Amino acid sequence: MAMTATRALHTAGTPQPKRRFSMWHLVLAPIALLFVIPFAQMLMASLSPAEELVKFPPPFIPSRITFDGFVALFTTTDAVRWLMNSTIVSVVSIVAHVVLCSLAGYGFARLQFRGRNVGFFLIVATIMIPTQLLMIPTYIMFSKLGLVNTLAAAFVPWLASAFGIFLMRQFFLSIPAEVEEAASLDGANRLQIFLRVVLPLARPAMATLAIFTLLSSWNDLIWPLIAINDDNWFTVQLGIANFQGTRRTQWSC
Amino acid sequence: MATITETPRTRGAEAGGTPRGSSPDTRAGSRKRRGLGNLTGWAFVAPAMVIILGLSIFPAVWAFILSLQKWNGFAPPKFVGGNNYGKLLSDEEFWAAVSHTGLYVLLFVPASVLLGLFLAVALNRDIPLIGLYRTAIFVPFVASAAATGILSTYLFSPQFGLANNVLRSLGLPAQHWLEDPNQAMLVIAIMSLWGQAAFTTVIYLAALQDVPTDLLEAARIDGANRWQTFWRIVWPQLSPVTVFVTIWQVIGALQLFDLVYTTTRGGPLDATKTIVYYLWEKAFKALDFGGGSAAAYVLFAVTLVITIGMVLYARSRKLEAF
Numbered sequence: 001m002a003m004t005a006t007r008a009l010h011t012a013g014t015p016q017p018k019r020r021f022s023m024w025h026l027v028l029a030p031i032a033l034l035f036v037i038p039f040a041q042m043l044m045a046s047l048s049p050a051e052e053l054v055k056f057p058p059p060f061i062p063s064r065i066t067f068d069g070f071v072a073l074f075t076t077t078d079a080v081r082w083l084m085n086s087t088i089v090s091v092v093s094i095v096a097h098v099v100l101c102s103l104a105g106y107g108f109a110r111l112q113f114r115g116r117n118v119g120f121f122l123i124v125a126t127i128m129i130p131t132q133l134l135m136i137p138t139y140i141m142f143s144k145l146g147l148v149n150t151l152a153a154a155f156v157p158w159l160a161s162a163f164g165i166f167l168m169r170q171f172f173l174s175i176p177a178e179v180e181e182a183a184s185l186d187g188a189n190r191l192q193i194f195l196r197v198v199l200p201l202a203r204p205a206m207a208t209l210a211i212f213t214l215l216s217s218w219n220d221l222i223w224p225l226i227a228i229n230d231d232n233w234f235t236v237q238l239g240i241a242n243f244q245g246t247r248r249t250q251w252s253c
Numbered sequence: 254m255a256t257i258t259e260t261p262r263t264r265g266a267e268a269g270g271t272p273r274g275s276s277p278d279t280r281a282g283s284r285k286r287r288g289l290g291n292l293t294g295w296a297f298v299a300p301a302m303v304i305i306l307g308l309s310i311f312p313a314v315w316a317f318i319l320s321l322q323k324w325n326g327f328a329p330p331k332f333v334g335g336n337n338y339g340k341l342l343s344d345e346e347f348w349a350a351v352s353h354t355g356l357y358v359l360l361f362v363p364a365s366v367l368l369g370l371f372l373a374v375a376l377n378r379d380i381p382l383i384g385l386y387r388t389a390i391f392v393p394f395v396a397s398a399a400a401t402g403i404l405s406t407y408l409f410s411p412q413f414g415l416a417n418n419v420l421r422s423l424g425l426p427a428q429h430w431l432e433d434p435n436q437a438m439l440v441i442a443i444m445s446l447w448g449q450a451a452f453t454t455v456i457y458l459a460a461l462q463d464v465p466t467d468l469l470e471a472a473r474i475d476g477a478n479r480w481q482t483f484w485r486i487v488w489p490q491l492s493p494v495t496v497f498v499t500i501w502q503v504i505g506a507l508q509l510f511d512l513v514y515t516t517t518r519g520g521p522l523d524a525t526k527t528i529v530y531y532l533w534e535k536a537f538k539a540l541d542f543g544g545g546s547a548a549a550y551v552l553f554a555v556t557l558v559i560t561i562g563m564v565l566y567a568r569s570r571k572l573e574a575f
Binding site: 022024025027028029031032033035036037038039041042045060100101103104106107108111112113114115116119122123125126128129130131132133134135136137138139140141156157159160161162164165190194215218219221222225226236237238240241243 | 290291292293294295296297298300301302304305306308309310311312313315316319326372375376378380382383385386389390392393395397398399400402403404407408415418447450504508510511514515529532533536537542545546549550552553556557
């Protein structure tokens, strides 16, 4: 969609003969290269022999390619374990996030009940509260509940979010009410309307929410850092952050 | 679909609790239906609400109480009133953290807004390879702070890093980068820029595509060149987005922690110790929960004041932001 809009804008703005070399390549190519170089450099470092990484002056390109770095990563560290932990955290976060936010978003968008506006206002108001403010009491709360140093500590904060509810509510509001009225006339109750009529229409919004949740729960660093000290329950991010010195790593997500 | 048609009509109308129900509308019946409607509504929103409020408003209030106490998590908490705030504001280390954070905001925010604008303008055209360019610029956005941190320490390693390697091969003097108190914050800002340029770019790209084409056409007919069209027509159209993006980036920059933790851990000589890093050390290294909470509230207040200030400034300049 973005592409077509660009195209429309461009053709409307500046009619040019097709297939002429654009000067913008001279600007964009170096910038794109600058953005890619760090990744490329990392990949090369991960594939080069250990002694070349500490050679002076360092070579731009490794003399030979070796997978020793990756072998060492998976044999001498707990990388597999961290990946598993992170996967569990992210999967639980995504499933809970999508289910709970869809339910609540639908409730706030379409259902009439006492306290709805106050409830929604409270939820939206929490967006203003910075996470740094919540870390200390949440840590104390979790340690009282026995959640510290468990995987649950890492995923409980991601089970639902005000942003998710807001996103889903806005999407549900854009679905025509007639669709639901038709289902209701056919005798469906609220839950059936929600599960069989509304949710299938909301797949794009749920996918968006799932991607956002994946990115933020997978990449979260400060919260697991506080809540998890036991390296059995390290997430990938904690594992990477605790590498001492410049160990060769390559995965970047 | 099958289950919908199988469901008895009356049950559907009862449980639905909608005003569209077809059953006779007696007073008792409507009250019962409204009660059911309330119940259904709350059943939908309650699970998420309990989690969100339980993990935000409740701890936020608790944090305020904590900030008035002296507590290390073990001994019984002692009420000390505004003492934690007083100590915080007279702590030189805290003011150093404030100035480091301020430096980062000044380095990062204008650069990220301008770079985003520039990249969006550059990417907003239909030329071959544009998909490749866009991907190259967007991919770093998904890299985590931990990965970016490792990358930074490697690229900017004074001995073995690519940055110095390039400088050396150009015959320029090598720098100390993250190990130099005067350069460390600059390196962190550059790496955040690398990771987050995609954010401002995406927002500006979307905004550019909303600029009405008839405006551009009118400008062209009036004889404006591209440079004039951009600064006189497109840029003013983008101002609400600029205000939004600036505020958003300032809020994010004030909370810098991850990249500091994964690169310098506050060093060298505390030159990159930000407010959140200071807060984290105070609360979770020194176990001063009261002082940490006070620092968190001060950060919240500062963020709020700056945000409101920027919104008011935008209003006074007649820029619509919110």
